[in-house]
Amino acid sequence: MILEAELERVDSTTAVFHLSGRMTLGMRLREMEAKITDVADQGIEKLILDLSAIEFIDSAGLGALMILYGNMKVRGGQLRVVAPGPKVLEVLKLTHTDSILQVDPDVASAMAS
Numbered sequence: 001m002i003l004e005a006e007l008e009r010v011d012s013t014t015a016v017f018h019l020s021g022r023m024t025l026g027m028r029l030r031e032m033e034a035k036i037t038d039v040a041d042q043g044i045e046k047l048i049l050d051l052s053a054i055e056f057i058d059s060a061g062l063g064a065l066m067i068l069y070g071n072m073k074v075r076g077g078q079l080r081v082v083a084p085g086p087k088v089l090e091v092l093k094l095t096h097t098d099s100i101l102q103v104d105p106d107v108a109s110a111m112a113s
Contacts, residue, residue: 001020001021001022001055002021002022002028003019003020003021003022003023003024003028003029003032004019004020004021004032005017005018005019005032005035005036006018006019006020007035007039010111012043013043013044013045013046014044014045014046014048014111015039015040015044015046015047015048016048016049016050016107016110016111017036017039017047017048017049017050018050018052018053019032019049019050019051019053019054020053020054021053021054021055022054022055022056022057022061023054023056023057023058023060023061023064023065024056024057024058024060024061025058025059025060025061026060029060029061029064032064033064033067033068036049036068037068037071040068040071040072040075040077044072044077045075045076045077045078046077046078046080046110046111047068047072047077047078047079047080048079048080048082048104048107048110048111049065049068049079049080049081049082050082050083050107051081051082051083051084051085051088052082052083052084052085054084054085054088055085055087056087056088057087057088057091062091062092062095062097065079065081065097065101066097066100069100069101078102079101079102080102080103080104080110080113081101081102081103081104082103082104082105082106082107082109082110083104083105083106083107084103089103
């Protein structure tokens, strides 16, 4: 399944991206990362990535998450990762990325924190 990123603007400082498909090396991943970065550059303080529909993530996908995390941290904002499925969560745990990224069970929890 091709990687898709659907934007939901909650307010002027909060954006939720609902991602679906596979976060793997390729142009779609770069395009998604650029799209999210463009939105984040518009004064977003809390960026929430809903990963519930992500089927698979590889090292390039992890790299994209870490770049987005770094970009938000430099700006004084935060990146929240929401509802990764079992396969994605396993990769986050195996790589200890879950100890760096804020992982929430759902969008409501991410917005409340």
